[in-house]
Amino acid sequence: MKSPIDKIKQLFNTTPLLAWLLGWLAAALTEYFIGDAVSYYLGLPRIPVLFGCLLALKKPLLIPGATGYFLLIYLLPFFLVARLCRRPANYLASLLARGPVSLAAIIHLALFYLALHIWADISDYRLLLLKLTMVAVMLTLSLNVINGYMGEFSCSHPGFMALGAYTASTVTLRLFADDKLFGAPLLSPALGPYLFPLALICGGIVAALGAVVIAIPSFRTRGDYLAIISLAFLFIVKSLIENLEFVGGPRGMSSQPDYAGLPMVFLGMVSCVWIINNFVCSTMGKALCAVRDNETAAEAMTVNTGKTKIVTFMFGAFWAGVAGGLFAHIIRYVNPGSFGIQRLAEILAMLYFGGLNSVTGSIIGAVSINILSEALRPLELFKWIIIPLLLIMVMLFRPTGLVSFTEFKAEKLMRPRG
């Protein structure tokens, strides 16, 4: 006779990722079609936007209703469909495992995106939350390349983000929008959505150039110098933007064209994760870890440490710039205030919570801190006690973060089980 815990364990061990994604899709579809009716019968004012967390914390009387909704709409379809699809999904996964990894990855990602899209369709709040979470994943991951894999402590990520945000905004406003700062568009606005990735890349490149400015003086030695110089850089960028009337000064820039839809942001995040993961898994990425663990030995083993460090720093800054560009077009407003020390603290918290030196860790850290800080919003002041306490607990019990020093392997994640 098996205990229920064993049964659940077995369920997790034998169900492939594909089936879980189908379950998640089923939950999203259930909510899409009968969410309104169910929330009405459970006495909820409308569909709870964030798994009922916000509602339950705001009005404790609604806790039973919110819980019921969660069980009925999310948990039940999720596990039911995952369980039912286990066999066919395993068969499909074993078929996919024989083909190229890219094909399997595209199919999984498409399913994942479909479910997210349906889920986000319910409310604009969810859409915004999802987009910002994806941007946070990009920021955390790119900082992980510098602080985790390279082992330096960089504080200038919001600065790179600002460079990217302002560059991308300037490009799109100048080229595709009729704006009060820049006047009539230079190109047809119809081209805008297609050329938007190029604007993002421009932002990334400017951020990477900013990184060179820091790298040249600070990489001569190891230690705290990079932290100090990069912090100074953050403030320089901020006050530079505040004093440049050309980009709106302290008032900031607004009415960026609405190019950053969910598909665009999702694509940005996926390519960020994909490219960074490719890099850190290659021998060049390992050389980076070698530089971190012992630079003398790395140098003696033919690794060009100077070049490696500068290229990696620029690489991290590039993705921060791209994330900044996306951020500007999601909020459709940027001002220097959004790229200050507060943002730095946020990114660092997500990074160290999730785990150094691990792509999985960065994703987990960014998603969990983001969702958690939204879910606890009704607690107001207590939110700022609970989240820091959580961070302290993680630092005490897992000093390098939740999931650290692991490799993210797509094949392993998508493999058939059972």
Place this chain on the structure above:
Amino acid sequence: MALLRVDNMTHFFGGLRAVHNYNLVLEPGHIVGLIGPNGAGKTTVFNLITGIHTPTSGNIELSGHNLIGRRPHETAALGLGRTFQNLLLWRHMNVLEHVKTACYSQLEYGLFGAFFGTPKRHREEKRITAKALHLLETFEVSEFRDRLVTNLPYGVQRRVEMARAMATNPKVLFLDEPTAGMTPDELNRMIAIIRDIHKQFEVAILLIEHRLKFVMELCERIQTLVFGEIIAEGAPEEIRNNPQVIEAYLGREDVT
């Protein structure tokens, strides 16, 4: 023609003369020992030749290439492999990754390949993995391939470090006290391994060592360094009976 040739190399650390007029001619396939009391400048000689420090004056040539002013990664790529006295291993990396990373300069793909995972990169990664696995076998550390180096016994760590040095395709191997802290068992194994790689890879070796038995057994020629100067050089037998060497090691016999 000599493989590695060092002429009149002198180095000052500020006002301290660490190495004075050091000369070395290393023929292909030879094993030369470098002995001397603590602080004599043996490791400094290694650091000067491999480019960690640039000598104040002198000349270093490796099969026709001038090595003065080259960074350590360049001299390493040209064929100077080395191990370190106090084991400089990478503590977050496993054994296989150590050996693969040392193939860095032999990688034929660039940043583009690293970012986008091109077919060429997969071929290259496969090639160096095969090479690394072969080296792990040579040094008898295959069973530890997926273990973090920090969790391995000391003798195994030494062998991993040597496998890593051999992965750079060295023409000259610098071994800085390869038997420091080893048990007699591990010592004998190390002698066998050094003999083996010397034969198998046809590599010339320059080694620093304190255990005279070990040096005498392995080396064809021995240099004795005292206060940065060579006071004696020759075959093991000559060194063993050289009064200056005995004095440097044991002190002067003052009989009045």
